[in-house]
Amino acid sequence: MKRRYVVIALAVIAALAIASPSIGVSLKKLVKKEVAKQISKARGPAGPPGQPGQPGQPGQDGTALAGARVVGSDASFSAGTAFGGIEATKSAAGGYCIRVPFTPRNIQVSLESDDHNARVRLTAFGGGFGTCASSLPGHQAWVTTHLLSTNAFSDSDFHILVN
Numbered sequence: 001m002k003r004r005y006v007v008i009a010l011a012v013i014a015a016l017a018i019a020s021p022s023i024g025v026s027l028k029k030l031v032k033k034e035v036a037k038q039i040s041k042a043r044g045p046a047g048p049p050g051q052p053g054q055p056g057q058p059g060q061d062g063t064a065l066a067g068a069r070v071v072g073s074d075a076s077f078s079a080g081t082a083f084g085g086i087e088a089t090k091s092a093a094g095g096y097c098i099r100v101p102f103t104p105r106n107i108q109v110s111l112e113s114d115d116h117n118a119r120v121r122l123t124a125f126g127g128g129f130g131t132c133a134s135s136l137p138g139h140q141a142w143v144t145t146h147l148l149s150t151n152a153f154s155d156s157d158f159h160i161l162v163n
Contacts, residue, residue: 094153
């Protein structure tokens with residue numbers, strides 16, 4: 001009985017060995033496919049940097065709807081920089097209330113100087129906070145400037161863009 005199973009198994013193996021080339025599956029093709037798959041994932045060292053590309057086309061005018069350069073000492077605007085109906089009021093040392101005639105979606109602030117001991121930040125967005133409620137009713141943002149060394153509020157000039 002065992003001999004019968006062995007003979008049948010050998011016959012099946014022989015039939016598959018004879019039939020496999022006619023089915024289109026060859027060991028050579030399988031090996032090539034596996035090697036190609038492994039090589040496709042291989043990475044060599046990075047090559048030298050390429051040449052710089054051509055300059056791009058000029059972009060559209062900015063999308064900010066309001067903005068200004070705010071003078072930190074009194075929250076006034078530098079001549080010719082304010083646009084879009086922006087208003088600013090100084091609420092305290094280093095604190096500035098901001099209002100625009102529309103609902104802002106995004107506000108960006110940046111420090112005017114390159115003083116590495118100072119920072120500016122949009123401290124609150126949306127209104128109803130701090131001394132702004134009384135100094136500029138309807139305000140939408142509170143911007144603060146600080147000294148990094150002491151984290152104390154400090155008057156610093158800054159730029160603001162609102163859209």
